[in-house]
Amino acid sequence: MSRLAALALFVREDLRDTVRERQLYLLVGIYVLLGVLLTYSEGRTAARLSGSAPPLTAGLYALFSMVTPLLALAFFASAVVEKRSSGALKVVLGLPIDRATVVFGTFLARSLAIVAAIVVSFAAAVPVGLALGLPVDPAQFVGVVAALVLLAATFTALAVGLSSTVRTSTRATAAAFGVFVLFFFQLWAQLPRIALYVAHGFSWPATTPEWVAFVDALNPMAAYTYLVAGLFPDLEGGTFVRPPAEPTFYQTPAFALAVLAGWIVLALGVGYWRFRTTDL
Amino acid sequence: MSAIELRGVTKRYRRFGIRGSRTVTALHDLDLTVRSGEIFGFLGPNGAGKSTTIDLLLDYAAPTSGSVRVLGHDVATESAAVRDRIGVLPDGYGPIGDRTGRDHVEFAINAKDADDDPDDLIDRVGMQGPADYPVAEYSKGMAQRLMLAVALAGEPDLLVLDEPSTGLDPNGARTMRRIVREENERGATVFFSSHIMEQVEAVCDRVGILDGGELVAVDSIDALREAAGGSAAVTLELSAVPANVVDYVRALEGVVDVEIDEPSVTVTCDDAAKAAVVAAFYDSPATVRDVTTSETSLEDLFERYTRGVAQ
Structure with a gap:
């Protein structure tokens, strides 16, 4: 069997596993419920204030920018390690399926699951928003969905990568929490500043060097924020990153795209590299 | 061509601790050849290294040193190609998520690009009833029958069975032995481990006895008897x-x-x-x-x- 056919089989069955285990229903349910409730409440507020209603996508963007990394990590951090500790990997790897297929296939299948939830949620929010008089900008709608899809894929890659690296579910949960704090709560931004403080003899230098802002931009949450801010400047909130008024090249949407793609490659690459030679 | 060839295989497990690491040598400089077409029984007490050897054959674990060749392929570099032609009943397996027994068998058939009928395989191991329930709800013996069906998918050239009769009732054990003979008559090489001598004697052409990570004897049971006096x-x-x-x-x-x-x-x-x-x-x-x-x-x-x- 060709590697591509093996990958297609693995992805199909792993995706069906998310259905068998009700994981997909739960994800879609959470997204749809949150999306529809938020749209409903925004619509009601706009009607009461009778001012200009915010576009439908503004609220959804702010909400799902936080929810997506959280759910991707929470749902998928155990994806591979659970199979390892249950012995399911002995069944899978007893068949002509290689370890790269397990890591990459899990990433693909789980990404598809969370992307389906995002798309269904946005689709469900449209009639609610229109009925309550919230304007829908098609370009912004498509752009925000695409950005969220990329964000979901990035954090799914991080979850699957760490799941392939650790040996127990407990560690996977702890590591997922760490990743969320590191990237979402901007612990990442503190690291270069601490390094700077220490290197400068435990005091702050008069000016912050350029490379600190560059390191900031490598945080996937920052890259995501810069990406959306560059395309739709009127969207705000959702992350703890404040987009710069005048972006330098590493704060542009193009560079941000590269950063997000880089994190996907890095997370899966490290996950596979650790998983490839490990003893089950 | 040998079905299985281990040369100078050593496997050490290292456990890192705060006060230095501990090492356990599970296999020590093991040489083992299983000929094509034979039924080979792999014997040894608990902890002798039987499952470790099988883990190395299937690339579940990598040897610390030495080479492992299965059906002429180097397991370290061509493990998926090897597993295309072998059927596996491993030790310490678990169900894949909430999949049913039939899902497992179909998955194996598809992964091997085979055209077996899942019902035939399920019938053959005698587990028609529970095939449509999640495997997570199976008893040990029923799961063992299912894994045998999974191993049989795609008419493998080599069957690797780790303690296959664990948890089986007498009927199940008899079915297992019958299937092992049938597969062998079809032309498959069978390698199975056990710590129960009687089962090994009933079906095996040759046996290898592993003890403390070393192979202490390889021969037919009759010859071993004779040599033992x-x-x-x-x-x-x-x-x-x-x-x-x-x-x-x-x-x-x-x-x-x-x-x-x-x-x-x-x-x-x-x-x-x-x-x-x-x-x-x-x-x-x-x-x-x-x-x-x-x-x-x-x-x-x-x-x-x-x-x-x-x-």
Whole structure:
């Protein structure tokens, strides 16, 4: 069997596993419920204030920018390690399926699951928003969905990568929490500043060097924020990153795209590299 | 071509701790060849390294040193190609998520690009009823039958079965043995591990005995018996023990020892002398009430070759 056919089989069955285990229903349910409730409440507020209603996508963007990394990590951090500790990997790897297929296939299948939830949620929010008089900008709608899809894929890659690296579910949960704090709560931004403080003899230098802002931009949450801010400047909130008024090249949407793609490659690459030679 | 070829295989497990690491050598410089087309029994006490060896064959774990070749392929570099042609019943497996038994069998058939009918395989191992329930709800024996069905998918050239009869009821164990023979007649090589000698004897052409991470013997069971020395015995229950016949028997060729425990006599001898011993007592004035003979007991044989676990 060709590697591509093996990958297609693995992805199909792993995706069906998310259905068998009700994981997909739960994800879609959470997204749809949150999306529809938020749209409903925004619509009601706009009607009461009778001012200009915010576009439908503004609220959804702010909400799902936080929810997506959280759910991707929470749902998928155990994806591979659970199979390892249950012995399911002995069944899978007893068949002509290689370890790269397990890591990459899990990433693909789980990404598809969370992307389906995002798309269904946005689709469900449209009639609610229109009925309550919230304007829908098609370009912004498509752009925000695409950005969220990329964000979901990035954090799914991080979850699957760490799941392939650790040996127990407990560690996977702890590591997922760490990743969320590191990237979402901007612990990442503190690291270069601490390094700077220490290197400068435990005091702050008069000016912050350029490379600190560059390191900031490598945080996937920052890259995501810069990406959306560059395309739709009127969207705000959702992350703890404040987009710069005048972006330098590493704060542009193009560079941000590269950063997000880089994190996907890095997370899966490290996950596979650790998983490839490990003893089950 | 050999079905399985291990050369100088050593496997050490290292556990890192705060106060230095500990190392356990599970396999020590193991050489093992399984010929194409044979049924090979892999014996050893708990902890001898049987499952570790199988883990290395299947690339579940990598050897610390040495080479592992299966069906002519190097497992380290071509493991997926190897697994295309082998059927596996591993130790310590678990269900894949909430998949049913049938899902598992279909997955194996698809992964091997085979055209088996899942129902045929499920029938063959005798688990038609529960096939549509999640495997997570199976009993041990039923899961074991299912995994055998998974292993049989795609008519593999080599079956690797790790303690296949664990948890099986007597019917299941019989089915297992029958399938092993059928697969062998089809042309498959069968490699299975066990710590139960009787099962191995019932089906195996050759056995290897592993002990403490080293292979201590490889041969047919008969040859191993012979090498272990004649401790077969004939026990006769008599109406009385005629002293002159006892002396006569003691002088027979092949008789090692005669033990009298009125009214029965136990003669330790090699197999060839058994008939003469029985005839001598039958022709004597005493009435022979019962005769039992025994071969070198398998437990004795097992015990003689093995002494403990990995150091």
